[in-house]
Amino acid sequence: MGALSIRNVRKSYGETHILKGIDLEIDKGEFLILVGPSGCGKSTLLSMIAGLDAPTSGSIHIGERDVTHALPKNRDIAMVFQSYALYPNMNVAQNIAFGLEMRKVPKPGRDAAVARVAKMLQIEHLLERKPGALSGGQRQRVAMGRALARDPLLFLFDEPLSNLDAKLRVEMRAEIKLLHQRTRTTTVYVTHDQVEAMTLGDRIAVMKEGVVQQFGTPDDIYDRPATRFVAEFIGSPAMNMLQARSTHEGLSAHGIELALTAGRAERLRAQVGSEWIYGLRPEAIGFGANGLPGCIRMIEPTGPETYVSVETGAGTLVARLPGKIGEQVGDNVHLQWDAAQAHLFDASTEVRLPE
Incomplete structure (x- = not known):
């Protein structure tokens, strides 16, 4: 069994079928990209992995555990949101340490974790600042630092770069790739940007209308697209x-x-x-x-x-x-x-x- 197993996961709201039988399995340390146009179901699937939503049918396993109906706090995951979701009344150090504090980690352990991730992300000089005094890229680093402090089994990223300008997106994309190379934490990353998909992922799941059109390495997806949709969606200019x-x-x-x-x-x-x-x-x-x-x-x-x-x-x-x-x-x-x-x-x- 892999680090993450998604088995025949379906999601419906009445007669509206959002996910139509998703089967994916990734190994420990892999970087999985969920990519597709708006409305394809990729963020819904990520929400189910996180425990923020439940599938209509099917199962989700993290490692050996069936977490299909487990609460988010019991899944050993860390999530980085598109909106960063930082607490404006807390400084950077407090934001990074907040999750550990909620889990009753003693202060010396919290301080050590903050120092570790601040050094890794080169934000040591920002620890006393509030989120309102940070740039978009700095806020994104703080959001990643909060996730890293947990040392979870699984990182989840929900379109984390979509609010950044083009130059900063390139810089942060490189930061995320280096981060994964250092930590080798299993990661699921949602994006609609095919460049992010090709540059970041070990494997890519290309989704359309609740169905995985193709699941493979970036080379597989680009050189041997399974369908016309995949061929046109991946690559710029389009095929x-x-x-x-x-x-x-x-x-x-x-x-x-x-x-x-x-x-x-x-x-x-x-x-x-x-x-x-x-x-x-x-x-x-x-x-x-x-x-x-x-x-x-x-x-x-x-x-x-x-x-x-x-x-x-x-x-x-x-x-x-x-x-x-x-x-x-x-x-x-x-x-x-x-x-x-x-x-x-x-x-x-x-x-x-x-x-």
């Missing part, structure tokens, strides 16, 4: 998608033959007339002397990379190219890619066809 139909020759999008591996071409020739979605990551596409002709409609330089939107006979494709480019809007170009880097999704089920 290009072309509507296509299988033919006797292979696969065609608006009369243009699309490159396929030999194995896929053979399979599709046995299903002439079937509808498919042909997916290409933007970074898989390059310019060449030959290939799919098109006209540049938009150029978006980002500094280290340039995103180029090209209108072709098969549909509009976005290429992600390194550095700067010499081409201009209106120029004609040829797009090239390796057939092995293309993804195929069944147009009706949106499930990916294996290589």
